[in-house]
Amino acid sequence: MKIAIVTETFLPSTDGVVTRLTQAIKYFRSKGHEVLVIAPDLGVEDYEGAKVIGIKPITLPFYRYRPFTLPTAKVKELLENFEPDIVHAANPILLAASAVHYAKKLDFPLIATYHTHIPKYLDYYWAYKPAKPILWRHIKKLHNAADLNLCTSEAIKQELIEKEIQNLHVLQRGVDIHHRNPRYANEKMRNRLTRGDKSKTLLIFIGRLAIEKEIHKIKPLLESRDDITLAIIGDGPARKELQHTFSGTNTVFTGFMHGEELSQAFASADAFVFPSVTETLGLVILEAMASGLPVVAAKSGPTMEQIKDEETGLLFENENVDSMIQAVSKLENKALMELMKQKARIEAEKYAWEKASQQLLDYYYQTIEKHNNLQNMVAN
Known part of the structure; x- marks a missing residue:
């Protein structure tokens, strides 16, 4: 399978999203799958045999600690050249929002994952709190464009359902039980x-x-x-x-x-x-x-x-x-x-990572099947 992952954050950054993605990529590569990662350019070009293509980031005024990449048509070109079997938009807000837009435009199966509770974070940045309803509308639009959505806990699933986000499933958590011991x-x-x-x-x-x-x-x-x-x-x-x-x-x-x-x-x-x-x-x-x-x-x-x-x-x-x-x-x-x-x-x-990563792979196959069935229905 050819897997394109478009993410708002990647190595060398260290957080839960990066940990989950790197563990999944490592597992996918061990199973012989081809993986392309599109992420903010932080100097990483390869991970476990997966090609990492960085796109120039900027520093946003309200969060100068970490660079982000804005939506860009470069994602369209990269997806067209790679021709993935599935596109995974990880926490689509900025760069990964481009993955949503162009996966739909190019008719690639699309899965989106909700990792970071950014609307909740706005409660702690008073100057940006009024933007919370706008942000939720943006998130809802992006996720409801996906064939399938994943989140990381039942509690968050219920909150997203209340926000009218559809086709939701909970992705099992995972941990490296060998190096955390x-x-x-x-x-x-x-x-x-x-x-x-x-x-x-x-x-x-x-x-x-x-x-x-x-x-x-x-x-x-x-x-x-x-x-x-x-x-x-x-x-x-x-x-x-x-x-x-x-x-x-x-x-x-x-x-x-x-x-x-x-x-x-x-x-x-x-x-x-x-x-x-x-x-x-x-x-x-x-x-x-x-x-x-x-x-x-x-x-x-x-x-x-x-x-x-x-x-x-x-x-x-x-x-x-x-x-x-x-x-x-x-x-x-x-x-x-x-x-x-x-x-x-x-x-x-x-909760060894192998189990969580295999579950994600199973969701990829489920997404591809759902997408193809929908296309066949439309064609008929």
Whole structure:
């Protein structure tokens, strides 16, 4: 099969969308499929034998941390030359919106995936919040042009249905259970993240440092408990602001980590803290669980789909400091901690990337069949 993936973000960027796409591409290539990736030009030309064609990006005024590529007719030329069996528009808003437009124009089967809850993010950028209804109309139009749509959780599926987006299915989550593994626990890494204070309970947050991630909500916990250290791993537009916010607390900022170093950071902590309620899933939750960590998370539809309270993690009420402090206090129960670590790992083992990537491939075939049947109906 010839697969064209048009995405708003790709390597070397690091986020849940990129992780899912790279794992899928790796799997598709192992099965002998030909893959073309069209993405913002960030210097990557090949991934696992898939050709990556970059299109010149720009920096948008409201989000200068990451470059984006605007819709362009170049996508039409690339799709015509490649002649794909299916076009996958990943999170169509800008560049991937071109994939929607030209896949329809050129009559290629089209699947679209909803990964990033951008309309929700606008709630955290007051100057752009009034544009939220316009953005939803744009998203609805793009996704309803696809033969089939995928999202990443049942909670988001229900929200998209309420927005009248059609032909929706939930794509199974996945995790690299080999490289996110308790065996990577490392004393040197733990010393680095706690500044050598072995008496502290180590919580970690890993992800993009942006307002919508709501990392600031963790600060009251640190102010109430001097026996806890927080390691914030990642980078982003809100880093300087967060460093100022957490000044005077037991907080370590490391910047980005990758590869084995990141695996060690995951496995060397006591628990993972996840304060955001804006995620469509939060693949990092499953990465933490695969590393043998209980996840302390604010309640939201997607987090409650992944975490069983006092089994694989601890849930607290969003925007409720007392609830968060109470949840974290349960980490002092050593028997409960050990049980959650074991159950978190067992749960994560159900979601190896191979299964999720095969499911995506199955949806590709389903999309092609649906598209062809519709064309035959029209022809007859």
